[in-house]
């Protein structure tokens with residue numbers, strides 16, 4: 001079970017941040033929020049194959065996290081590779097690990113364009129699509145109800161260049177059902193587990209620039225359209241795959257979060273990491289820049305709403321998706337996560353702690 005007693009030790013190390021980068025970090029020592037709330041649950045995406053089999057990795061998860069989400073194992077292609085075949089072995093292992101260790105578990109994800117098995121392309125009508133989508137959601141949500149209390153129901157619904165809520169990515173459900181597939185998915189999840197938290201999860205909401213402003217506006221419009229139709233939706237997940245070379249639009253992000261709160265939704269950060277391929281080679285400078293980028297992002301959110309959960313997309317730089325797409329040209333390993341490849345906490349972990357404990 002995660003320990004909140006780490007608070008004193010880690011916060012006591014706040015001076016380390018300042019020592020690393022002088023003025024830039026000294027400026028960052030201002031409180032992120034009031035300090036009066038209970039700690040924000042923190043967690044990380046886990047790789048099912050490492051859980052329980054890699055001792056250092058497992059220890060890090062148990063030391064730092066009070067909730068987890070599976071990086072893979074609960075995706076459509078993992079759980080439902082053939083029309084008539086569900087496979088639960090990986091997901092069951094993650095769920096059993098969470099239950100055995102008293103960790104919360106988030107569900108990722110019921111709908112995502114990125115991970116569809118070929119058989120779904122045979123779905124040829126709206127009625128068939130609705131039936132298969134509902135069957136998938138009912139089967140998966142009912143199986144994990146005892147461990148998963150919060151689901152990413154639809155992941156990355158919007159196109160990268162979205163400006164309107166109707167600018168949806170194509171995937172089989174969208175092609176057969178139109179925009180209704182989102183409402184169908186949310187309603188099926190609510191009907192199967194009325195008390196689970198239902199989340200729409202998105203990325204590229206937080207940066208400065210027209211494309212990101214457009215996507216924020218599109219996300220707001222999509223959410224309002226759903227709520228106006230009485231569709232069940234509890235929370236917004238901001239993935240938080242930050243870029244070391246892109247500034248956070250603090251005002252725009254703050255206004256977005258405030259609007260979501262006014263609409264009655266909770267806010268989660270679901271996949272925090274900082275892509276560092278454009279940052280300096282110097283490790284200490286790089287780690288500080290990573291931490292400051294996360295601080296800008298988290299502080300802008302925390303100024304407008306309490307975070308109901310904060311999850312990083314991995315715990316240690318040893319295991320991260322980032323080099324798949326963002327390898328550094330100097331050949332140095334990426335350092336996007338709170339612990340380094342040897343499981344030592346980095347400045348990003350201090351920022352996480354300051355946000356969690358509100359100091």
Ligand code: 9MR
Pocket residue numbers: 071072114115155239271321
């Ligand atoms: O980190 C995940 C990587 O291991 C997988 O290969 C990939 C495709 O399934 O998905 C990665 O995670 C993504 C997440 O599911 C959704 N948001 C973006 C993440 C990074 O690409």
